[in-house]
Amino acid sequence: MRKTWAVALKELRQAFRDPLSLGMLIALPTFILLLYGYALNFDVKHVALAVQDRDKSQESRDLVASFVNTPYFDLAADLDAGADFARLTESRRARAILVIPEGFSRELAAGRTADVQMILDGADANTASIVLSYATAIVADANVRILRAAMGSTAGTIVPIDYQPRVWYNPELKSTHFLVPGLIGFILMLTAVVSTALSIAREKERGTMEQLRVAPLGSGHLLFGKTLPYLGISAIATVLILVAARILFGVVIRGPYLDLAIATFLYLVDGLLFGLFISSVSHTQAMAFQAGTVTSMLPAILLSGFVFPIRSMPEVLQYVTYLVPARYYLVILRGIILKGAGLGQFVRELALLTVYGVVVFALASVLRRRKEA
Amino acid sequence: MAPAVTISRLTKRFGAFTAVDDLSLTVSEGEVFGFLGSNGAGKSTAIRMLCGLLAPTWGSARVLGFDIVRQSEDIKRNIGYMSQRFSLYEDLTVAQNLRFFGGVYGLRGSALQSRVRWALEMAGLEGKEDLVTGQLAGGWKQRLALACSVLHQPRIVFLDEPTGGVDPISRRSFWNLIDEMAGRGVTVFVTTHYLDEAEHCDRLALMHAGKLVALGTVAELKEVFAERAVVEVGCPRIIEALDELGKESWVLEASVFGTRIHLVVDAYEAGRARVLDLLARAGNVPAQVERIVPSLEDVFIHHIEMRGDTENRRTGESGKRGNGESENRRTGDEQEGEGALTR
Numbered sequence: 123m124r125k126t127w128a129v130a131l132k133e134l135r136q137a138f139r140d141p142l143s144l145g146m147l148i149a150l151p152t153f154i155l156l157l158y159g160y161a162l163n164f165d166v167k168h169v170a171l172a173v174q175d176r177d178k179s180q181e182s183r184d185l186v187a188s189f190v191n192t193p194y195f196d197l198a199a200d201l202d203a204g205a206d207f208a209r210l211t212e213s214r215r216a217r218a219i220l221v222i223p224e225g226f227s228r229e230l231a232a233g234r235t236a237d238v239q240m241i242l243d244g245a246d247a248n249t250a251s252i253v254l255s256y257a258t259a260i261v262a263d264a265n266v267r268i269l270r271a272a273m274g275s276t277a278g279t280i281v282p283i284d285y286q287p288r289v290w291y292n293p294e295l296k297s298t299h300f301l302v303p304g305l306i307g308f309i310l311m312l313t314a315v316v317s318t319a320l321s322i323a324r325e326k327e328r329g330t331m332e333q334l335r336v337a338p339l340g341s342g343h344l345l346f347g348k349t350l351p352y353l354g355i356s357a358i359a360t361v362l363i364l365v366a367a368r369i370l371f372g373v374v375i376r377g378p379y380l381d382l383a384i385a386t387f388l389y390l391v392d393g394l395l396f397g398l399f400i401s402s403v404s405h406t407q408a409m410a411f412q413a414g415t416v417t418s419m420l421p422a423i424l425l426s427g428f429v430f431p432i433r434s435m436p437e438v439l440q441y442v443t444y445l446v447p448a449r450y451y452l453v454i455l456r457g458i459i460l461k462g463a464g465l466g467q468f469v470r471e472l473a474l475l476t477v478y479g480v481v482v483f484a485l486a487s488v489l490r491r492r493k494e495a
Numbered sequence: 496m497a498p499a500v501t502i503s504r505l506t507k508r509f510g511a512f513t514a515v516d517d518l519s520l521t522v523s524e525g526e527v528f529g530f531l532g533s534n535g536a537g538k539s540t541a542i543r544m545l546c547g548l549l550a551p552t553w554g555s556a557r558v559l560g561f562d563i564v565r566q567s568e569d570i571k572r573n574i575g576y577m578s579q580r581f582s583l584y585e586d587l588t589v590a591q592n593l594r595f596f597g598g599v600y601g602l603r604g605s606a607l608q609s610r611v612r613w614a615l616e617m618a619g620l621e622g623k624e625d626l627v628t629g630q631l632a633g634g635w636k637q638r639l640a641l642a643c644s645v646l647h648q649p650r651i652v653f654l655d656e657p658t659g660g661v662d663p664i665s666r667r668s669f670w671n672l673i674d675e676m677a678g679r680g681v682t683v684f685v686t687t688h689y690l691d692e693a694e695h696c697d698r699l700a701l702m703h704a705g706k707l708v709a710l711g712t713v714a715e716l717k718e719v720f721a722e723r724a725v726v727e728v729g730c731p732r733i734i735e736a737l738d739e740l741g742k743e744s745w746v747l748e749a750s751v752f753g754t755r756i757h758l759v760v761d762a763y764e765a766g767r768a769r770v771l772d773l774l775a776r777a778g779n780v781p782a783q784v785e786r787i788v789p790s791l792e793d794v795f796i797h798h799i800e801m802r803g804d805t806e807n808r809r810t811g812e813s814g815k816r817g818n819g820e821s822e823n824r825r826t827g828d829e830q831e832g833e834g835a836l837t838r
Contacts, residue, residue: 128598131590132584139586139627333582333644336546337599338571 125339129347133321137351144355147317151309151359152366158305158332159371166252170198172216174205180226185238188264189220194256207241217243218253230268277373302373302456304428306363307448308419313359314393315400315418316411317352322401325409339486349394356390376462384465385458388475389451393418395482396447402489422448447478497560499651499682500545504554512677514540515706517554522684522698524650527677529696530686531795536702542655545684546576559650560760566591574725575644579656583640585629589620592628600647614642617672621763634665641672651682658689670695685742690792699791701798708798723747723765725789728756730774730782739777745769750796757793803819 137144175182189195198216210216221239229236240257244250291299325331334344367373374384397414404410423429425439425491426448432440443449450471457463464470500522507515508765515537522528530538543549545558547567555562567800583592593614597607615621618638628636637657645652654673658666670692677683677697685696693699694713701709701716709716730736737756741749745766748759767784772784 124601124603125599128595131598132587132595134582135591136586141634328585329578329583330582330584331597332578332580333576334599336571336574337596338568338601339599372641460551463535 125343126347126350129344132350133348134354136321137355138404141242147313147355147401148351148359148362151306151313152362155302155305155366156370157300159367165187166249166256167193168196169194169218169249169253169256170214170216171195171199172199172201172203172205172210172219173217174221175227176203176224179220180229182222182229184269185264186220186227188260189257192256192260192415194253211241211243214243217249218257220257226481233272241242244442273361299371299373299460300456301428302367302371303459304452306360306367306467307389307426307452308422308428309363310356310360311393311418311422311448312415314352314356314390315397316414316419317349318394318416319399319400319404319410320397320407321348321352322398323407327402327406341490344490345395345398345483345486348398349391352394352397353387353390356394357387357453373459375459377458378464381465382455383455384457385451385468385475387471388472388479391445392447392475392479395479395486399482399486399489402486421446423481425449426452428452442472445478447475449473450478497524498522498557498558499526500528500558502541502554502556503540504546504555505544506553507537507544507549508552508633511707515544515551518702518705518707519554520700520707520710522682524682525677525680527673527683527685527695527697529693529699530684530702531688531690531693531699531791531823532686532702533688534798535704536776537705538702539655540688540705541702542653542684545570546574546653572647573649573651575647575649575652577640577644577652577657579659581629583636583643586627588625588627588633589615590624592639593646596643597640597646602647610646610648614646616828617675618642619668625675628669632665633661634668637661637665637669640718640779641669645676645681649681652676654685658687658692667690690790690795693791701795703799708801709794713791715778716788716791716798719794719797720759720789722761724760724766724823725787725793726758726760726763726766726770727752727785727787728758728770728774730756730779730780730785732779735777736774736779736782737771739779740770743769743773748797748800752792757787759793759797 137147160296173186173189175186180454186197190197195218199210201210210219219241221241223237226236226238238261240254241254242250264338279462306479325334364375368375396418399415401410404413425432425443425446427434427443428448432443432449435443450468454465454468454471457468458465496758498521502521503519505515505518506513514535518537518541530541533540540549544551544557545563547563547570550564557563558570559573561567561573563570584595587595590611592608593611597603599612602610615624617636618641620635620639620642623631623635628639631639641652641654641657659668661669666689671733673683673685674695685692687693696713698710698712699716700707728736728740733751733754733756737749737751740746740756740758745760746758747761748757750757758766758770760769763786767786770784773779773784
């Protein structure tokens with residue numbers, strides 16, 4: 123314990139000697155959150171919509187209004203007959219074009235089906251499909267209104283099926299709510315892994331590791347002594363990130379803070395231990411940094427369910443995700459932050475996080491010992 | 496006295512390269528024992544095995560009675576180790592370094608305080624406690640490194656090229672510290688390639704190409720010249736003279752020391768006459784020939800040439816050759832083992 127403390131104290135002193143790196147460790151996570159939080163936004167809003175209204179009737183204007191009066195579409199252009207659609211989409215002045223043919227209102231008045239055309243820029247398939255679903259919903263709404271108006275005199279306001287979808291936990295389907303927990307998971311893993319990996323590699327690079335190796339210092343003393351200070355630093359970074367997520371993205375933690383703290387602690391320990399493992403296979407700081415960022419960042423983004431749902435991955439890859447601690451942490455984090463759940467529901471995830479930590483610690487110790495032989 | 500170190504047939508191979516070859520020797524407690532050798536002679540590798548940093552390929556050794564393979568933890572508790580690279584934390588202050596290494600050896604509270612104070616005094620670093628170590632001059636760093644490695648009062652200290660790259664005055668004061676420690680009964684095991692430093696040692700082991708080539712006190716080692724004479728030759732064209740003299744059968748050894756040639760001959764008077772005669776015939780005059788007391792370097796070269804002629808494992812060591820300066824001649828950095836490679 124005394125020796126662990128000596129190592130921890132020394133590590134902390136070194137960290138404070140280098141305020142730039144310390145500041146980076148603490149502030150970088152929040153900075154990344156800002157960057158990604160604003161850039162990684164899957165919501166589609168303010169789509170530039172060009173309209174070619176050849177009917178120019180009250181009804182056609184109503185339809186256009188029901189598009190433009192949502193936050194999803196902005197009226198980008200009013201097109202004359204014979205406008206060049208291709209040029210419009212190529213220049214990206216419009217991502218969607220609504221064409222209302224002549225006779226639209228006449229058909230409606232006669233009680234017949236009136237045609238409307240929607241042209242979408244499919245170059246960005248993701249956006250196009252989201253825009254398409256918005257448009258479909260808007261048109262469906264308009265249909266109901268028109269039917270009601272037509273039947274109003276005779277049948278009152280009865281609609282055969284009143285479909286009322288409710289989205290729980292994230293009613294506006296804001297992707298930031300979904301992404302922020304994923305970002306936290308990825309950022310914490312990155313900083314935890316890199317901080318310890320660098321600290322051991324630094325000892326090797328400067329030759330101080332040899333002095334430690336001739337001292338009666340066990341693997342445990344060294345590994346835990348190195349982990350403790352960075353655990354503290356990462357904890358501060360976590361609090362900062364959560365505060366920033368709340369203020370900037372309105373992500374409120376619905377669940378108990380203590381449960382969140384416990385899960386985060388476990389996850390950070392996993393990351394720090396993985397950093398130790400990385401450092402025991404790399405000899406220079408540069409190598410440790412590279413190995414640390416690649417092995418922590420990529421899985422935490424791609425294989426954790428942060429960006430791509432695990433269920434839609436190829437089966438082999440799904441098995442690989444079991445090796446990624448971010449996968450478990452993300453489930454817990456989303457549960458606690460978005461759903462207000464408690465840790466009781468995540469026993470399996472907690473257990474797997476613990477197993478991961480134990481295995482990585484054992485690997486790091488074995489590698490360290492084998493090096494000495 | 497009981498042996499502090501017993502080495503028996505210790506061997507270390509790195510792939511096909513044999514760094515330490517069948518080394519056996521004993522060091523008594525309280526002795527200042529020097530390991531002398533040139534580039535890659537295997538000194539560092541041997542010391543690293545004794546400290547438990549490297550496992551031997553073959554053979555065994557005991558330090559303070561503990562087996563280096565099976566009881567390395569016991570050894571670590573009882574030894575001090577300082578390497579040529581002064582493994583200090585350069586971004587920490589002097590006092591922080593001392594407190595850290597004290598803590599690593601399990602010292603704390605008042606015991607730690609008093610040892611830190613002792614170390615500061617010993618190393619002459621009082622008043623420099625709060626300086627950042629990286630800003631200290633080489634000599635200070637070196638004394639701090641020594642202080643850090645003996646905080647826990649080890650019974651034996653291993654110093655691996657402790658004075659590498661340090662100015663001569665600092666080296667002298669460093670050796671005063673070593674003498675002082677030895678006076679208190681601490682066994683000192685030191686490697687060096689500074690020949691003048693070797694004269695501080697009670698006993699010396701000369702290593703070459705992984706092998707022990709000679710072992711004994713300085714006086715004993717010089718005794719090989721008892722029935723021979725070492726003469727120093729001065730003349731205008733020494734390289735030419737070295738070539739000529741080297742061909743003569745009565746010249747046992749010839750090498751350049753600075754601007755002069757050292758020759759080993761059977762008898763002084765006859766040898767002197769022959770040298771003067773040869774140089775006069777070659778027109779290489781004026782020439783002086785004087786008898787000198789053989790230095791440790793003469794001894795060193797003598798032993799290596801005895802080996803080198805038969806084995807010749809490395810370049811630059813065989814036959815009669817020319818050297819750089821005489822005193823303090825560095826034979827190069829050791830380049831072996833993990834430490835040097837992970838730089």
